[in-house]
Amino acid sequence: MKITLNSPLDMHVHLRDGEMLNNVAPYSSKCFAGAIVMPNILPPVTTLEELKAYKNRILKAIGEDKFEPYMTLFFKNNWTYEFLKEAKHFIKAVKLYPSGITTNSENGVSDFKIENLKPTLEAMSDLNIPLLVHGETNGFVMDREKEFGVFYKKIALAFPKLKIIMEHITDRNSVKLLKEIDNLYATITLHHLLLTFDDVAGGKLKPHLFCKPIAKRYEDKEALLELALNAYPKIMFGSDSAPHPQNKKESNECAAGIWTAPIALPALCELFEKYNKLDNLQKFVSDNAQNIYNFKPIEKKVVLEKGEFLVPEKYNNVVPMFAGKKLSWKCN
Amino acid sequence: MKITLNSPLDMHVHLRDGEMLNNVAPYSSKCFAGAIVMPNILPPVTTLEELKAYKNRILKAIGEDKFEPYMTLFFKNNWTYEFLKEAKHFIKAVKLYPSGITTNSENGVSDFKIENLKPTLEAMSDLNIPLLVHGETNGFVMDREKEFGVFYKKIALAFPKLKIIMEHITDRNSVKLLKEIDNLYATITLHHLLLTFDDVAGGKLKPHLFCKPIAKRYEDKEALLELALNAYPKIMFGSDSAPHPQNKKESNECAAGIWTAPIALPALCELFEKYNKLDNLQKFVSDNAQNIYNFKPIEKKVVLEKGEFLVPEKYNNVVPMFAGKKLSWKCN
Numbered sequence: 215m216k217i218t219l220n221s222p223l224d225m226h227v228h229l230r231d232g233e234m235l236n237n238v239a240p241y242s243s244k245c246f247a248g249a250i251v252m253p254n255i256l257p258p259v260t261t262l263e264e265l266k267a268y269k270n271r272i273l274k275a276i277g278e279d280k281f282e283p284y285m286t287l288f289f290k291n292n293w294t295y296e297f298l299k300e301a302k303h304f305i306k307a308v309k310l311y312p313s314g315i316t317t318n319s320e321n322g323v324s325d326f327k328i329e330n331l332k333p334t335l336e337a338m339s340d341l342n343i344p345l346l347v348h349g350e351t352n353g354f355v356m357d358r359e360k361e362f363g364v365f366y367k368k369i370a371l372a373f374p375k376l377k378i379i380m381e382h383i384t385d386r387n388s389v390k391l392l393k394e395i396d397n398l399y400a401t402i403t404l405h406h407l408l409l410t411f412d413d414v415a416g417g418k419l420k421p422h423l424f425c426k427p428i429a430k431r432y433e434d435k436e437a438l439l440e441l442a443l444n445a446y447p448k449i450m451f452g453s454d455s456a457p458h459p460q461n462k463k464e465s466n467e468c469a470a471g472i473w474t475a476p477i478a479l480p481a482l483c484e485l486f487e488k489y490n491k492l493d494n495l496q497k498f499v500s501d502n503a504q505n506i507y508n509f510k511p512i513e514k515k516v517v518l519e520k521g522e523f524l525v526p527e528k529y530n531n532v533v534p535m536f537a538g539k540k541l542s543w544k545c546n
Numbered sequence: 547m548k549i550t551l552n553s554p555l556d557m558h559v560h561l562r563d564g565e566m567l568n569n570v571a572p573y574s575s576k577c578f579a580g581a582i583v584m585p586n587i588l589p590p591v592t593t594l595e596e597l598k599a600y601k602n603r604i605l606k607a608i609g610e611d612k613f614e615p616y617m618t619l620f621f622k623n624n625w626t627y628e629f630l631k632e633a634k635h636f637i638k639a640v641k642l643y644p645s646g647i648t649t650n651s652e653n654g655v656s657d658f659k660i661e662n663l664k665p666t667l668e669a670m671s672d673l674n675i676p677l678l679v680h681g682e683t684n685g686f687v688m689d690r691e692k693e694f695g696v697f698y699k700k701i702a703l704a705f706p707k708l709k710i711i712m713e714h715i716t717d718r719n720s721v722k723l724l725k726e727i728d729n730l731y732a733t734i735t736l737h738h739l740l741l742t743f744d745d746v747a748g749g750k751l752k753p754h755l756f757c758k759p760i761a762k763r764y765e766d767k768e769a770l771l772e773l774a775l776n777a778y779p780k781i782m783f784g785s786d787s788a789p790h791p792q793n794k795k796e797s798n799e800c801a802a803g804i805w806t807a808p809i810a811l812p813a814l815c816e817l818f819e820k821y822n823k824l825d826n827l828q829k830f831v832s833d834n835a836q837n838i839y840n841f842k843p844i845e846k847k848v849v850l851e852k853g854e855f856l857v858p859e860k861y862n863n864v865v866p867m868f869a870g871k872k873l874s875w876k877c878n
Binding site for chain 2: 354355356410411412415416418419420421422424428431432463464465466467468469470533537
């Protein structure tokens with residue numbers, strides 16, 4: 215059995231930089247036609263010069279693959295309309311991080327007053343640039359996304375024409391918001407469709423399944439599955455594939471992030487097949503995103519075939535999700 | 547400044563076996579007059595022969611220190627009155643584990659029907675042998691202790707003369723049960739007085755702070771603190787100090803357990819001093835336990851002194867809580 219995906223897209227990926235970029239980017243570029251690239255490298259991508267240079271490093275890392283890196287800037291609250299108008303030629307979106315909430319987000323937003331965000335968000339709204347948000351407060355770790363709901367609501371209502379994408383949603387409260395408020399959209403990761411917090415810490419503690427936002431309860435996973443399997447039009451696949459070297463994961467201070475790039479599409483096939491929803495996969499991994507972002511990716515056919523895929527224990531120094539396990543689909 | 551504790555007791559400790567026993571036991575025997583020793587070694591201690599042999603290995607490991615290991619058996623639901631009557635000469639309590647809930651608990655109880663537990667529990671009740679319980683279901687990891695509440699209640703009401711000790715409580719629901727039901731008692735660890743789940747996974751993931759039951763919410767920690775700082779008569783200190791080699795903690799599958807033996811009393815002094823409750827420490831670390839278990843430990847004065855204690859990064863291959871940090875009290 216085979217299925218052919220037309221221009222699958224990863225609408226949220228961390229390609230990192232330097233040696234890690236060279237190691238991981240080819241696994242995204244092999245199976246996807248394009249990906250929204252997160253800007254939280256060090257230093258975060260806040261200027262067009264940095265952005266162009268980073269894009270060049272990415273293109274070099276992926277080599278010959280037919281793949282478009284869709285660039286994003288790290289949100290600043292004082293950008294002018296003119297800057298963003300110029301930026302729009304080079305970016306697909308702007309990514310907003312609350313300060314200190316995940317890897318390299320120290321320079322993020324610490325105050326969500328509308329008046330503080332207004333200069334940038336008003337211009338983005340006028341220019342139709344989507345705002346991508348890592349939606350977590352600095353509250354108790356299991357409540358952070360739920361607590362952030364008030365900010366999603368506040369921003370969405372203050373800028374009703376701004377497309378706001380709730381990135382990597384994990385909480386059933388976000389699903390409720392998505393359905394309630396017109397200009398809220400969302401990405402969902404593979405791992406949040408598969409894991410609850412029990413998988414991370416219910417038995418032994420699994421650092422390679424530790425990510426932010428942390429995996430939640432069974433009810434939360436069910437709510438996400440229901441959206442994804444039915445390819446709800448306001449959601450898109452975004453892997454949040456986030457590699458760290460093995461020694462940063464299996465250490466006394468494990469960095470947050472699950473690396474799924476090489477296994478994402480096979481595992482999605484397995485999941486959608488299990489629920490007899492393979493027909494919806496094309497929408498989830500590409501069509502919905504094209505509609506939400508209003509763009510056409512490059513043409514690229516990606517064939518997935520039923521058959522054993524023994525996931526390597528590591529790819530150089532990075533351990534993937536499902537390391538050493540067998541998947542029942544593989545990328546051709 | 548100095549304080550002298552009379553016969554401090556650790557009412558829940560894992561001394562392990564073999565090389566690990568030899569490494570860790572001296573840190574319990576140095577500062578405590580005695581400790582309730584958990585029986586979940588491999589194989590679990592279920593016979594008196596095993597128990598006597600294990601006790602001898604412990605005594606050998608601690609050498610010259612004045613210290614009593616109070617032995618426990620791993621609960622079996624088919625013991626006779628005669629067996630337990632004989633056992634009573636050698637044990638202080640029996641420890642019940644739900645099956646598969648923590649380290650080496652695979653042979654624990656999987657069915658909490660009163661009729662199944664009755665042979666052993668009735669005899670224990672008649673013989674006045676305390677029942678120590680690891681109170682977690684196999685439900686969602688954050689809910690396990692709360693869910694176990696129905697079993698605590700059921701067993702406590704079915705055997706009203708049996709002293710039941712809810713080990714290492716972490717959930718405010720257990721505090722409520724403790725206050726409601728006469729024959730329920732509890733131990734509280736140091737780490738659950740200091741940590742919430744945010745400390746374990748709110749920033750980076752900290753394998754050395756991962757334990758079962760997992761640290762919970764701020765409200766839970768506050769409820770435990772209120773009991774401990776006021777030396778509520780039905781609670782006792784039990785460290786649940788549970789060493790694992792560093793390579794089993796900083797790995798792709800981190801074992802549950804925090805090793806606090808060498809830092810427990812200094813950290814308790816620091817904590818009780820912070821809340822201006824040092825006067826209650828003697829009760830929390832010894833007197834309450836003597837009343838609940840109705841016994842007299844050996845006489846041993848342990849002096850703690852105000853002064854910098856730089857906690858070693860490791861003790862051989864085991865990383866303690868507060869590794870590399872400074873405490874403001876030390877054991878003399």
